[in-house]
Amino acid sequence: MKAMQLTGFGLDKLELEEIPQPEPGPGEVLVQFAAASLNPRDYQIITGQFTPNVEFPLVPLSDGGGTVVAAGEGVRRVAVGDRVTPLFFPRWISGEATSGQRSVSGGLEVPGVLRQFGVYDEQALARSAPHLTAAEAACFVCAGLTAWTALVTKSGISEGDTVLIQGTGGVALAALQFCNSLGAQTIIISSSDDKLARAQELGADHTINYQQTKDWGPLAHEISGHGVDAVIEIGGAGTLENSLAAIRHGGHVNIIGYMAGVEMGITVFPLIINNANLHGIGTGHRDDYEAMMAFVETHGIRPVIDRHYDFEEAGQGLADLAAGGHFGKLVVDIP
Numbered sequence: 001m002k003a004m005q006l007t008g009f010g011l012d013k014l015e016l017e018e019i020p021q022p023e024p025g026p027g028e029v030l031v032q033f034a035a036a037s038l039n040p041r042d043y044q045i046i047t048g049q050f051t052p053n054v055e056f057p058l059v060p061l062s063d064g065g066g067t068v069v070a071a072g073e074g075v076r077r078v079a080v081g082d083r084v085t086p087l088f089f090p091r092w093i094s095g096e097a098t099s100g101q102r103s104v105s106g107g108l109e110v111p112g113v114l115r116q117f118g119v120y121d122e123q124a125l126a127r128s129a130p131h132l133t134a135a136e137a138a139c140f141v142c143a144g145l146t147a148w149t150a151l152v153t154k155s156g157i158s159e160g161d162t163v164l165i166q167g168t169g170g171v172a173l174a175a176l177q178f179c180n181s182l183g184a185q186t187i188i189i190s191s192s193d194d195k196l197a198r199a200q201e202l203g204a205d206h207t208i209n210y211q212q213t214k215d216w217g218p219l220a221h222e223i224s225g226h227g228v229d230a231v232i233e234i235g236g237a238g239t240l241e242n243s244l245a246a247i248r249h250g251g252h253v254n255i256i257g258y259m260a261g262v263e264m265g266i267t268v269f270p271l272i273i274n275n276a277n278l279h280g281i282g283t284g285h286r287d288d289y290e291a292m293m294a295f296v297e298t299h300g301i302r303p304v305i306d307r308h309y310d311f312e313e314a315g316q317g318l319a320d321l322a323a324g325g326h327f328g329k330l331v332v333d334i335p
């Protein structure tokens with residue numbers, strides 16, 4: 001079977017290779033992949049920015065969509081023909097994770113999805129909503145689930161709430177689509193007026209250009225009337241101060257990304273004064289993934305895919321992701 005393997009750090013070390021096709025043992029299934037979606041973490045792993053602890057050769061990318069094509073003895077949770085995605089954390093099923101459950105993730109400690117076939121424990125997969133293509137399903141594994149965990153599990157967002165969403169990437173647009181279906185108001189910030197116009201077409205209620213309006217936090221507070229109920233915090237260190245200025249008393253800041261830095265030099269006062277809830281978000285578990293998929297099916301949600309790349313162009317897709325011109329998700333088709 002064909003696989004893209006990383007033989008050292010760097011996009012130029014991503015090589016198309018022929019490797020043996022694995023076979024499922026008891027309790028395992030064989031998944032044939034049709035698509036993968038790209039995340040900043042994948043780029044960081046490949047270029048050596050995420051961790052030095054990578055065992056080469058590695059099949060990269062955590063998020064894939066495919067079909068079960070063979071099942072080993074005793075498999076019950078899924079069946080041949082089911083359309084599935086592997087979990088981001090294959091051992092994290094429910095609740096807060098033990099260290100062992102969170103120590104293994106796709107495309108790093110275990111092989112990723114940039115290959116034609118993979119063998120998975122039946123527990124490490126979830127079914128995809130029937131209306132989704134494999135590429136669309138792959139967009140929910142990390143980006144979608146992260147937005148869901150933040151909005152629903154951690155912040156309890158419901159009808160009439162207001163959410164501030166940073167950027168127009170994979171996590172942000174998943175959050176926007178979930179908010180639309182939850183009946184929550186949204187304020188989106190972006191560096192690009194063009195992307196903000198597209199976000200408005202997708203249903204964003206208010207938009208702010210964060211390059212032109214440096215004090216977007218107080219402005220979002222004013223727009224919402226009493227402060228926003230939750231923030232999808234994508235910038236990290238460079239945006240937290242504005243996020244804390246945006247929230248209502250008792251509001252939620254979901255710390256997801258670090259596009260604007262990792263070292264947070266803030267004072268404790270805005271946290272105290274706002275009775276702020278700060279949540280670190282680490283993607284999520286299978287129970288939440290399945291709850292999200294049921295919601296996605298009920299509301300007919302399809303993720304925003306900016307561009308598809310051929311299998312051999314995966315490196316170009318990752319370079320484009322890092323360049324940041326995209327709106328929503330970039331995906332790779334797998335032959």
Ligand SMILES: NC(=O)c1ccc[n+]([C@@H]2O[C@H](COP(=O)([O-])OP(=O)(O)OC[C@H]3O[C@@H](n4cnc5c(N)ncnc54)[C@H](OP(=O)(O)O)[C@@H]3O)[C@@H](O)[C@H]2O)c1
Binds near residue numbers: 172282
């Ligand atoms: N903790 C987790 O579980 C988890 C899961 C998924 C992703 N992440 C992290 O979350 C971040 C976003 O992931 P993604 O998949 O959505 O990436 P993405 O699709 O590449 O989107 C990145 C977005 O970041 C926005 N951005 C950059 N600098 C910003 C700033 N100073 N203020 C506000 N927004 C800014 C950009 O907005 P514009 O282009 O519109 O300006 C862009 O849309 C990354 O840091 C990623 O590593 C974390």
